[in-house]
Amino acid sequence: MDLQTAEQKISEVRTLLNQYGYEYYVLDKPSVPDAEYDRLMQELLELEEKFPQLKTPDSPSVRVGGEVLDVFEKVEHRTPMLSLGNAFNEQDLRDFDRRTRQAVGDDFSYVCELKIDGLAVSLRYEDGLFIQGATRGDGTIGEDITANLRTIKSIPLRLTEPVSLEVRGEAFMPKRSFEALNEARKERGEELFANPRNAAAGSLRQLDTKMAASRRLDIFLYGIGNPGDLGVVSHSEGLDYLDKLGFKTNKERRKCVKIDEVIDYVNGWVEKRPHLPYEIDGIVIKIDSLEQQAALGTTAKSPRWAIAYKFPAEEVVTTLKDIELSVGRTGVITPTAILEPVKVAGTTVQRASLHNEDLIREKDIKIGDKVVIKKAGDIIPEVVNVLADQRTGEEVDFHMPTHCPECESELVRLEGEVALRCINPKCPAQIREGLIHFVSRDAMNIDGLGEKVISQLFAEKLISDVADIYKLSYDQLIALERMGDKSVSNLLKAIEASKENSLEKLLFGLGIRHVGAKAAKTLAQEFGTMERLASASKEDLIAINEIGDKMADSIVSFFEQEEATELLQELASFGVNMEFKGVRKVSAEESNSIFAGKTVVLTGKLERLSRNEAKEKIETLGGNVAGSVSKKTHLVIAGEDAGSKLTKAQELGIKVWDEEKLLEELNK
Template identity: 80%
Template sequence: MDLQTVEKRIKDLQNLLNQYNYEYHVLDKPSVPDAEYDRLMLELVELESQFPQFKTPDSPTQRIGGEVLDTFKKVEHRTPMLSLSNAFNEQDLRDFDRRIRQIIGNDFSYVCELKIDGLAVSLRYENGIFVQGATRGDGTTGEDITANLRTIRSIPLRLNEPVTIEVRGEAFMPRRSFEALNKVRKERGEEPFANPRNAAAGSLRQLDPRIAASRNLDIFLYGIGDVGETGITSHSEGLDFLEKLGFKTNKERKTCANIDEVIEFVNSWVEKRQSLAYDIDGIVIKVDSLEQQRVLGTTAKSPRWAIAYKFPAEEVVTILKDIELSVGRTGVVTPTAILEPVRVAGTVVQRASLHNEDLIREKDIKIGDHVVVKKAGDIIPEVANVLADKRTGEEKDFHMPTHCPECESELVRLNGEVALRCINPKCPAQIREGLIHFVSRNAMNIEGLGEKVISQLFSANLVHDVADIYKLTREQLIGLERMGEKSVNNLLQAIEASKQNSLERLLFGLGIRHVGAKAAKTLAMEFGTMDRLASASREELTAINEIGEKMADSIVTFFEMEEVRELIQELKASGVNMEYKGPAPVTRTESESFFSGKTIVLTGKLAQLTRNEAKERIEALGGNVAGSVSKKTDLVIAGEDAGSKLTKAEELGIEVWNEERLLEELTK
């Protein structure tokens, strides 16, 4: 073929495949079988590889995923991506409606849309061609994830009209894709994702587009950044315009004349949400008229013309088939409910913690009971209560054992504790759990050493304590199940890299009783080296504000143990860092830091800092980061999707900052 014929064939294939892609992924009406699509795609890939001068940005081959990126660039949104205020009950919705009417009167309507549980993104098109996609970030600045977004087949690479436009949507992972992904991860011995939202965010916020391409993500578009000269006068018209351009919008939306219709729509979806092929966590309600939206305006962080109703924690009924016991790294024996698998708030639940024997007695839980299961905060499964009226007489009482289920040592209940505890220091379960804790994210953070791999190493007698991790060889690892050449190399590199961690990670990883991540950081900052801390007296320890007598006793007792001293010497010999590497301790006075002596609560999702990073930086400046809002709270930092903590802060009149304001103060 001559070049002109080749160029025409490539153009025809691109148009044809884009059309087939639109029919399949947007309209859900495929017109050709998959085999035909695959045949044409293969032809296009071959032609474009031979004649790369004819490859264009809107070619369907660009969805496959290209080279691994070095980093994500920052993108400034031309129109801010504001977060929404939340409503949690009918009264919140009626209060929202009342505030609207006070400003614009009674002549308006609402549009109700499903709140997709995914990752908010912005897409920019120039002359109809997709040129850039970004995360929401802090609402003003996001990250450029164009390469990953190109792999989502429901995002058009070329629009039906040559318009220049910025649109907003929610990228998500359908349930079927989520279940398939977790199945593969489990087979590889990797940690499964907790829910589809985390899986979608993790897919789009990593540097290899080929990974995103393999995970079958989807998207719904829900708005236009700036309608400009389109002539659009309402939100509902905007959604119709997006469809006309070739975008995928969610059809399960409704225009409502009043708040009663809104509440009826909300209530209907509380019951119906499990029938969907994707997760939703609420309903978004917006004033339809764009002019009325302009009149209503925005607050510093959210529009006054929109609100997100968040669904209550979902409760479902299932059967408690058995109660299993597990021994933690501190020897506590915890009962766990084994359930008939049931879907709760978007994930299949088969296990739920029962905490301790007292809770089992208090709720009168028996093996074989019909129980109500819910997720606390839509995250942690728990048995809420028992349906005693469904009992048949076949149910069995449960009694905690007198001896450890792992090593058969006698269990004890220490003074003031509810839990039963195994105090045998050689209990294999405690050793195994201690190893898992040591390599965890907040401790030594050794990627690739998950629970399954640690269990394999322990069962094969390759590790008996944490020092053995640093003695592992390629020959030992290559023989393990699902450990190929690449996995072994990556794991050995991760182990080697962990030797450079700052002292506080090692202290936390060692599992000293009563010493959490925050206390480990305080100890590392104050003493600087492992040797200085190991020789510290009770008086020196209790002189530190955050260290009480119980923790001081635990630290001294820990370092007095001969086996601990030997363990530390082994870690030193392996090259594990024993010094604090963070910022120097600061004198915590109000004149030097805004945060000194203040109690601060973090809530919602932060864009530029992780929750741990924000906590560490605030504490380094003398602040105390608490987990709940009270009258003693001085400041609340609210990120995206801030919930009840933000509501309580507003009720108590506590100062609230967004992440941008926090970063300003941290960088002074």
């Protein structure tokens, strides 16, 4: 067979395989027997082996896997993948409805979707071709798992239209695949996966793509990263557009106008949940209109226009064998129930947090009690209540200690707090937990420095603060148990690489009280350097959206400490970066732009810029981009099909520009 004939034959076979695959994996309506699909796939593999120059990234053969990866690269999401706020009962849903009505009025509708229990992923397409897929990660940075995602047969490698877009979905393992996988692992004497979610996550983080392909994963797509750029005006329209492009979306979704309809939908799926061929752990409720979504905006962690109703957790009875105490990095003493191992919501539970002494007293918990356990939100094990009528008289009361179990310092209860706290700054438990936090994924993300290695280094007195991590040598590390030459070399490279992290990673890693990962990113964007942040006043801090009094006080107090100043100087001397590496929000004082200090609202579809690009450019010039028009708005940028925001701006007499005028000012 010559090259031209092979090219034509390969094209014919690929067309058929793509058609049959779409019918089987997306539409669930196969038109040919499995044997015919397998025969065609084998024919394609043989042709591509004979003519490797004809193999393309969108060939159905890539779904077989076979590529072995060295490592997963980091990927920055173009639009952050925010987590959702949770609702656990009907009242939470009604409160969400009330807040929404207060913000946008009564004229809106909801879209309800099943919350698939899997792994959130982002897929990027350029000109209709699948080019990259990534995990959610921390919402901003994920891991490139493109090769493994290509093995999921319901992910289109080429779309029906040559569009460029980023879409979000939930990769999952169907119940049937999960059962087959665990059966095979059992026969080989391997550890079983606890639930389909863990199995799906483990499969997509396989370095051997052939292994990922064998796991038979599936996916439902649930959103577009920047739907406004595609002329889409509602979430439901976006889902319909995904269907048109060849994506697999979940058809059980429903549009609802009243919150009572939403509650009926939720209650219906509480009953029908066990009969699905895949696991769900709740219902996602979203405001349908994208314009109203923009008006509602987001908090540092989650959108205000969506909420996840979490199904009631499975409850089981077991014995509370003991209560252990742990000291956290802020000195809080946390009691933990040690349980007779029991399976809850698909995983084996042996420990459950008891939070604090007040909870133990309130629930009258004794060592030896029969207790009811559930997983809050199907994730965190907790003790629901005690079965007091099953007591034998051999149960033992528990009393919190008066002194720290690690350093023997007297414990205190600060005003307004229920927790007992060790306030000794030299408490070894707090130092150790602070070190573990510093190297964690959302902080400095030093691979190879897990909890066990940190504890070992701390016990050997090789590290006593975070700066000591950057003093570690090959000779010190190679002497540790279970540390070989390759492990030590990789760890030293990871430590060195962490010096290049952007400022927000270091800020979060320092463990400043009340400063989470999102707040750290906000602070880094606002101030740009550690030096500017360290000299900021409380007034400077609370002027920033999302920074409240408590957090501002905590930040000021941290930088006032002489020890903090010395630590930062030492870290800087080792070459640890102290600057923000993203696009910084410039303050009005720093900018002489027309946008400086102005509140700008974007509405309608822009032709030459995406909304995100426009927002970024305005903020780099000292402007503030808001989601809704008010009397405080200085300027509205109106693209095509601008709606109610443009009308309101005209009614209020607010200046309105088109995209050409915006670009003219941005390019000055």
